[in-house]
Amino acid sequence: MKIVVAIKQVPERDAPVHIAAEGRWIDEGDLNYTINEPDAYALEEALHLKEKVGSGEVIVVCAGPERVQSTLREALAKGADRAIHIEADDLGSRDTLGIAQILAEAIKTESPDLVLTGLQSDDLGLGQTGVVLAELIGVPHATIILQVEPSGDGIKVKRELEDGWFQHVEMPLPALLTIQSGGNKLRYATLMGIKKAKTKELKTVAAAASSGAPSITLERVYLPEKQKKTEMLTGSPAEVAAKIVEKLKFEVRVL
Amino acid sequence: MVREVLQVAVVARMSAGSVPLLQLPAPHPPSRLAEPGQFSGIESTFLALLIFVSAGLFLWRFGPILCTILRSKKAPSFSLSPLGGRVWNFFWEVLCQGKVIRQRPLPGLAHAFVFWGFLAFAVVSLNHLATGFSLGFFPPTSIVGRFYFVFAAVWALLVAISIAGLFVRRFFVRPVWLGEKLSYESGFIALLIFLLMVTYLGAFFVADGSTAAKALWWVHTLSLLVFLPLIPHTKHLHLVLSPVTVFLKNDGFSKIPSLQGDEDFGLVAGKDLTQIISLQTYSCVECGRCTEHCPAANTGKVLNPKEIVLGLRTYLNEFGPASDTALLTESRIASPDNPPAKYLSMKAAFECTTCGSCEYQCPVGIQHLPVIIGLRRGATNTGAWEDSYGTKLFLALEKNGNALGMSSTERDKFVQKQGFPIFDGSQEYCLWLGCMGGYDPKGREIIADFARVMRYLGTSFGVLKKEKCTGDPARRLGNDLVFQTLAESGLKTFEMAKVQKIVAICPHCVRTIATDWREFGVAPEIEHHSEFMARHKDRLPKQTGDSIVYHDPCYLGRYRDIYEEPRAVVAQAGSLVEAPRSHERSFCCGAGGGLVFLGEEQGERVSHVRAEELVSTGADIVGTACPFCNTMFRDAMSAVSEAPPKLLDIAQLTARALPASESQGPQPF
Numbered sequence: 001m002k003i004v005v006a007i008k009q010v011p012e013r014d015a016p017v018h019i020a021a022e023g024r025w026i027d028e029g030d031l032n033y034t035i036n037e038p039d040a041y042a043l044e045e046a047l048h049l050k051e052k053v054g055s056g057e058v059i060v061v062c063a064g065p066e067r068v069q070s071t072l073r074e075a076l077a078k079g080a081d082r083a084i085h086i087e088a089d090d091l092g093s094r095d096t097l098g099i100a101q102i103l104a105e106a107i108k109t110e111s112p113d114l115v116l117t118g119l120q121s122d123d124l125g126l127g128q129t130g131v132v133l134a135e136l137i138g139v140p141h142a143t144i145i146l147q148v149e150p151s152g153d154g155i156k157v158k159r160e161l162e163d164g165w166f167q168h169v170e171m172p173l174p175a176l177l178t179i180q181s182g183g184n185k186l187r188y189a190t191l192m193g194i195k196k197a198k199t200k201e202l203k204t205v206a207a208a209a210s211s212g213a214p215s216i217t218l219e220r221v222y223l224p225e226k227q228k229k230t231e232m233l234t235g236s237p238a239e240v241a242a243k244i245v246e247k248l249k250f251e252v253r254v255l
Numbered sequence: 256m257v258r259e260v261l262q263v264a265v266v267a268r269m270s271a272g273s274v275p276l277l278q279l280p281a282p283h284p285p286s287r288l289a290e291p292g293q294f295s296g297i298e299s300t301f302l303a304l305l306i307f308v309s310a311g312l313f314l315w316r317f318g319p320i321l322c323t324i325l326r327s328k329k330a331p332s333f334s335l336s337p338l339g340g341r342v343w344n345f346f347w348e349v350l351c352q353g354k355v356i357r358q359r360p361l362p363g364l365a366h367a368f369v370f371w372g373f374l375a376f377a378v379v380s381l382n383h384l385a386t387g388f389s390l391g392f393f394p395p396t397s398i399v400g401r402f403y404f405v406f407a408a409v410w411a412l413l414v415a416i417s418i419a420g421l422f423v424r425r426f427f428v429r430p431v432w433l434g435e436k437l438s439y440e441s442g443f444i445a446l447l448i449f450l451l452m453v454t455y456l457g458a459f460f461v462a463d464g465s466t467a468a469k470a471l472w473w474v475h476t477l478s479l480l481v482f483l484p485l486i487p488h489t490k491h492l493h494l495v496l497s498p499v500t501v502f503l504k505n506d507g508f509s510k511i512p513s514l515q516g517d518e519d520f521g522l523v524a525g526k527d528l529t530q531i532i533s534l535q536t537y538s539c540v541e542c543g544r545c546t547e548h549c550p551a552a553n554t555g556k557v558l559n560p561k562e563i564v565l566g567l568r569t570y571l572n573e574f575g576p577a578s579d580t581a582l583l584t585e586s587r588i589a590s591p592d593n594p595p596a597k598y599l600s601m602k603a604a605f606e607c608t609t610c611g612s613c614e615y616q617c618p619v620g621i622q623h624l625p626v627i628i629g630l631r632r633g634a635t636n637t638g639a640w641e642d643s644y645g646t647k648l649f650l651a652l653e654k655n656g657n658a659l660g661m662s663s664t665e666r667d668k669f670v671q672k673q674g675f676p677i678f679d680g681s682q683e684y685c686l687w688l689g690c691m692g693g694y695d696p697k698g699r700e701i702i703a704d705f706a707r708v709m710r711y712l713g714t715s716f717g718v719l720k721k722e723k724c725t726g727d728p729a730r731r732l733g734n735d736l737v738f739q740t741l742a743e744s745g746l747k748t749f750e751m752a753k754v755q756k757i758v759a760i761c762p763h764c765v766r767t768i769a770t771d772w773r774e775f776g777v778a779p780e781i782e783h784h785s786e787f788m789a790r791h792k793d794r795l796p797k798q799t800g801d802s803i804v805y806h807d808p809c810y811l812g813r814y815r816d817i818y819e820e821p822r823a824v825v826a827q828a829g830s831l832v833e834a835p836r837s838h839e840r841s842f843c844c845g846a847g848g849g850l851v852f853l854g855e856e857q858g859e860r861v862s863h864v865r866a867e868e869l870v871s872t873g874a875d876i877v878g879t880a881c882p883f884c885n886t887m888f889r890d891a892m893s894a895v896s897e898a899p900p901k902l903l904d905i906a907q908l909t910a911r912a913l914p915a916s917e918s919q920g921p922q923p924f
Contacts, residue, residue, distance in 0.1 A: 185641075187641075187646065188638075188646050188734075189736065190635065190736065191520055191736040192636055
């Protein structure tokens with residue numbers, strides 16, 4: 001089974017985020033980057049699937065400036081067989097469609113059986129790239145997938161619905177899946193993996209120039225504004241207790 | 256004098272009264288060994304044949320073992336220097352039997368007598384066999400002979416008594432550490448040794464050239480020749496190998512060798528076992544001292560250090576030293592070559608707290624830690640070890656640079672709040688916070704109190720602006736990628752900051768920086784805060800009243816040989832109480848070897864066993880010198896006791912008596 005995993009490099013979770021001077025993006029100067037978490041799970045699922053099937057190839061694809069190569073190398077160290085780096089320094093000026101287009105172009109030439117992506121990115125969280133990508137390469141897709149099982153000529157997937165419900169779907173191949181975090185245990189890059197990764201192929205391809213102006217542009221980027229709200233509950237202790245329980249249940253949702 | 260001793264010996268033997276030969280009238284005073292008389296050509300030929308068979312059997316069994324050892328991988332890092340240390344080890348541990356006696360005095364002494372007796376007998380036995388060819392070179396009638404054979408007789412008596420004692424211990428007292436299965440071979444060999452001694456002593460009471468003398472001679476000879484081929488097959492192989500093992504063992508405690516080249520990931524398969532490891536494996540005498548002191552084995556875990564060593568031996572016997580078959584089972588990469596549940600288990604390897612009791616105790620020079628950590632390296636570096644806690648820890652170390660997985664900004668906030676100056680080269684010490692000191696609430700209290708002590712003493716210090724874990728848990732769990740990355744980054748940080756001297760509250764940090772980092776560069780001089788405070792103890796306030804039981808952390812005691820310094824600090828803060836197991840026999844808290852990060856342990860907890868022991872001393876305070884021990888006992892003591900004693904680090908013990916003004920905040924340096 002030939003599997004392509006489209007991954008994205010994002011700032012680390014605890015990175016000190018500062019808004020850039022023009023207010024349209026964050027200051028990238030002192031950021032450390034890492035693999036987007038759902039993409040890490042997508043890679044894990046791909047590696048698992050390959051181990052389960054017993055044969056195949058896992059190819060990781062990532063678009064971005066030169067720095068994304070470190071993330072690709074890490075994916076190779078974890079067990080991916082090949083990597084494709086789509087060189088693009090202007091990701092910020094491309095919208096979802098624009099990014100899906102350059103990914104689709106690279107993926108089409110591989111004609112894989114299965115394409116996996118994370119269901120959304122940790123930085124922008126739009127959750128569209130995978131779906132648009134499926135449309136562009138012309139394969140069926142399923143979103144928010146926790147598990148993939150090979151089944152006959154196709155696959156069987158477990159989709160997460162709301163409230164603890166799951167949907168099991170059988171799909172033909174080729175297909176595209178967007179993977180939810182937490183379906184697997186992530187592996188760590190091992191010394192053996194790093195040493196093997198040195199000899200694996202990392203191909204760099206140029207991204208096609210963006211076709212026309214993006215349909216979506218970022219107007220303003222800002223840090224979440226903190227709000228403090230105080231509400232006094234009145235009544236007898238029993239009433240107050242009942243109100244607290246209700247608020248904890250339905251507003252704070254911790255019960 | 257010698258004569259008197261011998262007479263006592265004679266009385267002792269007579270009273271045993273079981274050897275009829277002794278009742279024969281003594282034709283010469285029992286102060287000289289009887290000679291067996293002339294040997295006929297047939298007798299000599301028969302003897303030669305026996306010797307040939309015995310030696311042949313010995314070589315037939317010993318040859319393959321020697322081959323296995325020699326065919327094992329040569330360790331590139333092995334070097335005979337420093338020779339002085341090796342000679343000393345040989346002198347103390349082999350010739351003096353220092354370790355054997357010190358850690359198990361009574362059986363140790365009995366063993367030592369047998370050993371020294373064997374040495375005394377070397378020339379006697381040689382002469383004994385030579386006599387059979389009428390080539391005796393050491394006549395008992397000569398002046399030297401008269402003295403020497405009596406001297407050997409004294410030893411024979413001591414050996415006989417000792418071996419009888421050891422026999423009683425093995426077959427009737429039956430210490431659990433010797434294993435559940437009775438070793439009848441050991442009993443048989445004890446019998447042979449006893450027979451050797453009795454037949455030797457008997458020859459003092461018979462006439463020269465008598466039938467009795469000849470009979471004794473033959474029984475003695477046969478015992479010797481039966482004993483010889485039994486050596487390679489049993490644990491008595493240690494007779495041959497352990498002196499070599501003790502001499503050749505790697506210097507340094509828990510010395511982890513560097514990985515060589517692109518194909519070395521630790522101990523993955525037989526081909527990764529070095530000659531030293533193979534030699535150590537075959538030297539094991541199965542005394543079980545390692546297991547007796549192992550915190551995992553004592554709390555019902557799978558790990559049993561003796562079985563690790565014997566498991567390697569079984570592996571080598573079956574697969575040989577060039578095999579590709581995995582040493583550890585239960586690996587992700589299962590294959591026909593890797594049968595399940597055989598030999599060494601992955602589970603056992605990862606239950607080790609790396610407390611080092613086994614390695615410290617071993618009387619035959621086996622170094623368990625490089626083996627256990629080597630097995631872990633083989634499993635972790637190749638991804639064969641699957642553990643969600645382990646993965647979480649490694650990812651935290653990779654991403655956050657600390658074992659607790661917290662954001663480094665948390666450390667920045669703490670440093671700012673405490674008003675710790677940033678190290679800029681003008682201060683004497685760089686105060687190393689470590690993961691516990693920088694992120695853990697209790698560890699932070701310890702660091703804050705130690706900073707107060709330093710301020711009180713007027714010692715200038717600064718902390719690093721950014722600090723990452725030393726890589727200790729990664730190193731002990733066998734993740735060389737993470738360890739190397741952290742070690743290199745740490746060395747660079749110290750170099751950039753121009754640090755000359757470091758002081759730290761965590762023995763794990765101290766050990767890792769001082770010893771394990773050497774693989775990648777030279778770290779500045781580092782010491783543990785107990786060493787620092789002990790140096791200044793006369794200037795620290797003297798407190799009275801509280802009784803304090805001190806717990807020796809493994810990484811400070813056995814790893815660094817620091818026992819008295821923390822005790823000096825404790826003694827300054829109250830009256831020192833010793834735990835039932837202390838100093839080099841201290842029992843682990845259960846946190847080491849990265850285990851503190853691997854989730855809840857199964858079965859009885861190591862920390863509870865130790866906490867109970869500490870609480871049972873009745874001391875008012877439990878004094879610790881390691882933030883990991885501290886955190887383990889905090890939970891354990893409240894679980895084992897309703898009114899647990901206070902739990903304080905030695906820095907806190909000291910700081911609580913400092914004048915209040917010292918705690919008002921930082922003083923400008």
